[in-house]
Amino acid sequence: MIRVMSEIKTKARLFIEHDLTQGATVAPSPDQAHYLLKVMRAVNGDGVVVFNGRDGEWQCQIEEAARKKCTLRIKEQLRTQTSEPDLWLAFAPLKKSNTDFVIEKATELGVSRLIPVFTEHTNTTRVKLTRLSAIATEAAEQCDRLSVPEIGEAVEFNKLLEGWPNERTLLVPDETGAGKSLRGVLEETAQGEYIRPHGFLIGPEGGFAPSELDALGNLHFVTRVGLGPRILRAETAALAALSCFQAITGDWELKPRFNNGYFFNARR
């Protein structure tokens, strides 16, 4: 069911940790309250759409607006929670803005879990998980998702492979030309009755080290894939691979919900 209470002026779409049930109230975080009250100048009675990744999406109404805080009264369910493609993205952290970019775009493209991976040629040694999580949350709010991708702890390349679930296909874009065409690999997957969970592993700007390529070659759950004749930057490869997955194997047969005519501004 897709419907927005038309008499309410909806100011924002927010991810909330709390359980969501009709008639209850929830408190937005201090950041969210600041955004609602100061940036969006929301007042009592204004609408907020919320989701928590478990209970679907709800129309709320602002109550008890004060200088720095407010309460959200949960009025009506707009969408029930639905299952989404089970697709991981493991990626070598890039220069700061490019890592942010990968997180934002991967969220729009429906990734369920993001895992920073340190490879031999990765030239970043730290990632701030809270920052990545904030970017993923905002992207999920913006793109109308009902969930926020989980951000995994950063791991070393070897640990990633040791801990990789056996039943999850790991697709690795490979510039050496050793991979099969991504389209062919995905179409085989899509034709099977049971679609296994998938993940992509995207290397750093400098590519994988020879020992890393050897390690990948020895694992039964790894399939190397090609992304054409041009050498893509790491962030381009991530987006391109995820897009093709969703178009061929994932959920792009679905349509966006009815465009109800309101836009949500970026919080950052």
Place this chain on the structure above:
Amino acid sequence: MIRVMSEIKTKARLFIEHDLTQGATVAPSPDQAHYLLKVMRAVNGDGVVVFNGRDGEWQCQIEEAARKKCTLRIKEQLRTQTSEPDLWLAFAPLKKSNTDFVIEKATELGVSRLIPVFTEHTNTTRVKLTRLSAIATEAAEQCDRLSVPEIGEAVEFNKLLEGWPNERTLLVPDETGAGKSLRGVLEETAQGEYIRPHGFLIGPEGGFAPSELDALGNLHFVTRVGLGPRILRAETAALAALSCFQAITGDWELKPRFNNGYFFNARR
């Protein structure tokens, strides 16, 4: 034929306007000379790989290196010119860095022509074509392309449609849910014997105006396509659509040339 003269230390890959013939010399632009001599500290005898979009790719060697200029002696052809997918991207200019991003990524993804388009909800009124051209050129140098996409003059939405070639399919990602699945549309195309030239039109952040959607709906060369249930930002939609095109209909069956072990640094 893919071969690099192994005794030459290759410092850069550059797009050059001049004709390229064996034994001739060409002069790099002042910017290129600065990059070679100051940034890369190239000296006489160092190698440079060049292409011009017409004559394939050539190994050159630096001669007459002075403080601010040098000459490139054209030694040996590395690749002959090959045809590339005929794929246009018309896009509403975005905030500055996002426009740059679209240009860079579209070049990596093999677009042949880029056309800035002013729509009703476009909130940028100027684009600097020389800047866009410089970004496209550098991306082509980096991604190993043999051509640089042409940058068309910026046009109004109505003019774009009036001048659009009848035989070129215009695919328009559409958030209203009216489009067919991109995969389905592209697979029908790929199965035809004759692949028509294609283009994508990507609207601005605010989407197309209702009158614009009506205009698109009346044109026989337009096919509206869906990019799944999530609302993609404009730049994400551009990249996602181009990636799927190349994977399903374009040239992603081809592999990168033999990885000859040298990397080129970004010029910017």
